[in-house]
Amino acid sequence: MKFVVKHEIKGRIRVHFCQKRMTFEEADTLQYYLDSQEMITSSKVQERTQDATICYTGEKSAVIALLRSFQYEKVDVPDVYRQNSGRETNREYWDKLVTKVVVHYGNKLFLPMPIRTVITGVKSVKYIYQGIHTLLQRKIEVPVLDATAIGVSMFRGDISTAGSVMFLLGIGEILEEWTHKKSVDDLARSMSLNISRVWLCNDGQEMLVPTTEIQTGDLVRVHMGNMVPFDGTVAEGEAMVNQASLTGESEPVRKYIESMVYAGTVVEEGELTIRVKETNGSSKFDKIVTMIEESEKLKSGLESKAEHLADRLVPYTLLGTGITYLLTGNITKAISVLMVDFSCALKLAMPIAVLSAIREASNYHVTVKGGRYLEAMAEADTIVFDKTGTLTKAQPTVKQVFAFNGMSENELLRIAACLEEHFPHSMAKAVVQAAIDRHLVHEELHSKVEYIVAHGISSKINDKKVVIGSYHFVFEDEKCAVPDGMMEAFDKLPSECSHLFMAIDHELAAVICIEDPLREEAAAVVRKLKETGISKVVMMTGDSDRTAKAIAARVGVDEYYSEVLPEDKASFVEEEKKAGRKVIMIGDGINDSPALSAADIGIAISDGAEIAREIADITVGADGLNELVTLKLISDGLMKRIHKNYRFIVGFNTGLIVLGVAGILQPATSALLHNTSTLMIGLKSMQDIL
Template sequence: MKCTVLHESKGRIRVHICRSRMTLRQADIAEYSLAALSGVRNVKVFDRTCDIIISYECHRGAVIKALSELSLDAERAAELVPEHTGRELNREYEEKLVSAVTHRLLHKLLLPAPIRRIISFIRAVKYIARGIKCLLHGKIEVAVLDATAIGVSLLRGDYNTAGSVMFLLKVGDILDEWTHKRSVDDLARTMSLGVEQVWLKTSEGQEVLVPVSEVRRGDMVIVRTGSMIPLDGKVTAGDAMVNQASMTGESVPVHKSEGSYVYAGTVVEDGECTVCVESIAGGGRYDRIVKMIEESEKLKSTAENKAAHLADKLVPWSLGGTILTWLLTRNVTRAVSILMVDFSCALKLAMPISVLSAMRECSRAGITVKGGRFLEAVSEADTIVFDKTGTLTYSSPRVAEVITFGGRDEAEMLRLAACLEEHYPHSIANAVVKEAEERGLLHEERHSKVEYVVAHGISSSVDGERVLIGSYHFVVEDEKCLIPDERVFRHLPKQYSHLYLAIAGEIAAVICIEDPLRKEASQVVEQLHRAGLSRVVMMTGDNERTARAVAEKVGVDEYHSEVLPEDKAAFIRSEHEAGRKVIMIGDGVNDSPALSEADAGIAISTGAAIAREIADITISAEDLYSLVELKRYSDALMKRIAWNYRTIISFNAGLIVLGALGILSPAVSALLHNASTLAIGMKSMTDLDTGEKD
């Protein structure tokens, strides 16, 4: 691509693409292609002027080379561009705004006064009709104030004021809609599936683990309990209960059988199914996410609902103030000035925008939040409950030792364990699979249907023999599997967690799992205490000895050992009965009941898909400091909402007083009111002030 350097400074270059025009699609290709270059911090592409600004930390030569090799029509480059980028949305509203301003200027400069009056009457019909419709429904809201102000101005023959008010209202509507859609669009584009590999069923009937990018229309994909459906398609075999809350808002799982349609991003809660892919890369998911964001009641925090109710309640007072001003002064202009000001616009715009912007900012920090009320819950919470494995400990434990019984081969036992565990990803299952891969232990799928028993283990059949893998409670106590060598069994290494493998009713091997504590765990607990969480609790299925050792190292206030999934949920219910607000953090299928029960359920990004689906918030698996960041963002959001309240009420009250005193004309009141609404809305879109970082 031929380019000309327009300006250059250290770490920043502005170039001009030597071509007459650039489409929106080509601008996106240029932006995402250059942004993919290692060391490039930021890229801005101006499609109208064909200019590009690049901020970089890498060698200048690498940037120049990337520009020279840039192709705006290459299919490979186009694959880097997401389905929606926001550029088209911005262009749409830029053009709407320019059109509104241009029409107003032409209207004022070119049309004679009689024609302008006729046009003013025609345009006023829409606003007056809205006001009348509002009254007919028994409501006195902002539409009534607008209709009254425009109607009174027209009846007085003040066409300039009426025209100015309608123009400002139109511009305000465009800006409000643009601001809201930009926030929703930014948030929707941050929500990704996070599915990298899928089980593909070949024409020979074998299951092969492949990257999701290699799946094509017509391919058969197998999805099992706890896993996310990666692509849209139709079920061709199997039965499953699918959680579709992220797509349709349904609160209970939906039964899917042969012939049913399933959506990318939904999760199989129970059962398994084979899906014939009909739409690659989750086509249409963006639109469904946008719809979910706009319609879901989950977005509505108490503060947002309070703002909406307060805004509506203040409208009759504004109308009453207008009537009182006219009765006292007999000055219509002063009365109409009050009508130009209402609290509703700013309150109803600023609060949701603040929440959406906070959610977007969380996303940039690796935190996905499904609704404003969960940020509010985190800010107000006084108790946080941790699952141990995969949360306080690293989400990638490793196999430390494999102890076999009955003269069985260690490699063969590990191979068999990996063959079963790879179908149900969890931190411990991942450790087994990884160890087998590192030892070069490849395996064929020799087992029959795999059954997952929540919080216990896996059951299947290999060469006609029943095979079990899971906890001691599941394999020994529930399934009554025999222990071949009591002496060896009693002296299993106590510093490790144990995974029991049984074949034909007898223990065949014990896989010892080393689950090191996260190095930042104790510091995070200390910072959460300082941030206002008075009670930090750890709950684990491990034995008392292991649980106590971890609790002492981490510094939690209390711990509970040998708990089942229902015990965690019951504990949270008891905390609610005691009047506490509770956050729960976990990563496994067994944490799902507790995540659902909590005021804010938080899942680890590498955890089970069903945990991420049920959870209200998902944080990065890299470290637990994102929990502290989440608390800071939540507190900062509530401070911003409080600031918005004070600013909106005080500023608009001031405009009402100045209008009543005759200092401000109706047009100026409307201008200042709309300008303040836009300014507060834009302020609400800026990054939160989270204070000093520890």
């Protein structure tokens, strides 16, 4: 690749690529290539100027070698990377903004007054029409105020003021639309499908295959807790399906044979075999965008309050204009009041602040499904953590397999992996990975696998019943027993591990000991959350009291509960809410779903089950807990910014009104200062909080 070094300092270099034009796709390809290089710490590609600014570690010669070897056609860029770049959207709205400014000031500098008057008059028709239309609906809202201000200025022949008001309103509309679209697109893409492999049914067998191999008409099985990967009809089975991602329905919908199911929905209960109708899921993105844009979830309580307050203030602004004229008899002073209103700034700044915070959170791999959850996060005082896969690492590992029925450890592990691979849980993934590491290949020998939430798995192999799961499930629910003469070995199982019990024909066959290492950052995150205002941190787990107690002591939680069921977690959350506390629930598994749904804010770790991510209000995509602290800081900062905006808007605009009534400011000056302050507070609200 040909390029020229334009500027360099130690650890940073700016280069210009020698090509006639750089497309958005080429810019994304180059950005992806640079970001994937270990020695490059950060990079920024400007497609308009065909420049790239690169920060690096090591020798400059190595960076030069990377750039020389770069070729667009040799870099395989994932589709999701291009979809999430936002490069084309940013260019579109930046061009709109620049065009608006150039045209406005170009007209003022080069066009004679008669032509400017005609242009301003034509532009004013839109605003005046919107004001009249609002009045005809028997509403006195912001469009009425805008129309009155522009109309009175036109009537008085104050073309400059009318033009300035429309220009600043247009700038505000572009900025709001830009921020809104960027935030909604980022949010929608993060909610879009991310399924790489599915269970294909072929000749009575289930095979795990890449989604790219699926054709229209194929049969795909979707187990409980998993996301439906394609549009299709139910060929076998019955299930309750959560369709909130597409329809906004709060309750799951029953699906049975011949029912239509849609990609992106989640099987909450039961199991379905679907006949694929549509393998292209691109239309789902549009559906999700529409759902988000229409959903009230996108608005926080303070944001909605700002909009309602803005509309309620309009009649008072009009009334103040009339009273000023009656008392002073001075039309100039009266118009000075009309030119200043609180509503414009309130309606512009608040949504931008909220959507910018959502966008900023997405930069830290945190997906927030609505502004109201950031507000609730700022108010929260209680956090409930699930243990496995949340406080502990998402990839627990098998430490040892103890055989109790005479079979080999590998054979028992093979059987366990055969059953566990059907279900999305961190313990199940550990068993499957251990079988892979030992190069244990298996065929599907078992019959239908039944998953009992928070308990275990039941199936049959060669007409023998096989169960695998917790102590409670295997020994108490299934009434299994330890083989004769093996009780001493059973009592000596290592206490530092979590135990997964497997029984065949009601007799213990194996105990799989799983290490569930604590996340290195867990204790620090709990401490930092307390520093941000969280007064109560709780850990809940279905694990034994021995294991839970040890983890709780290391993490530093205020309370812990062991051997709990999903309904116990949800009940605890409800009780805390009844006590007047604002509760955050953090989990990753199917068994966390009821509590995630019950909490004021449900946060799912993205490596967990699809149903947990679907139900949760916030999803953390990074492999760590530090993002929880970042999210809390963003939420707190957002609330501070909103309250600060309120104070500034009320104080500044009140000052303008007083100065206008006193005759110190002319209407044009009041309008300019008011709209400029509105624009500046909007731009300020777009800035990152952290």
